[in-house]
Amino acid sequence: MTPPPTTAPGLGAYRESVTLPFPHLVVALRDKLGAQLVAYLGGVTDTKAVRQWAAGERRPTHVVEHRLRLVYQVAGVLSEATRTPAVVQAWFMGANPALDDRAPAWMLREHPVGEVSSVVLAAARAFAGGADF
Known part of the structure; x- marks a missing residue:
């Protein structure tokens, strides 16, 4: 089996989301x-x-x-x-047509990560690639 190319879209973001120490990840998200929005996604008031x-x-x-690493x-x-x-x-907060007009931030906060990670990532990749919904 051939490993995926290292230049695959989103691969660097995935690698960082897994390897960054959590405090560094939070600083980057806050930036x-x-x-x-980070507080909302983290479920704090x-x-x-x-x-x-x-x-x-x-x-x-x-x-x-786990949720904040996915958000990253x-x-x-x-x-x-x-x-x-x-x-x-704006992408995180807006009504997203690829997510049945639900905001990605709301989906990530209100649903288990395992249930929504693939659809939210797919919506982000579609947006980043300029695909129509």
Whole structure:
């Protein structure tokens, strides 16, 4: 079996989502998405927890860490297509036609990661590739 090419779309984002120390991952997410959206996706009500995660002073549950690692991967796929954090933020918050007009952030927060990861990643890849929905 031949390994996938190292230049496959989203491969770098996946690799980083798995290997980055969690505090570094949170800092990068905060830079791309803003602290409020990271807090929402992390299931917390304010940004204090996000600051603590970024500083390594606190760890979320395993479920939340897994979700934020997926969010990082998705944000990386989107960032390959646009370097504008505002576009990436808007993608997460907007009604997405590839997701039955549901916001990706809501889907990721309200459903188990294993149930929605493939559809959210597919929607991000379609957007990044310029595909019609």
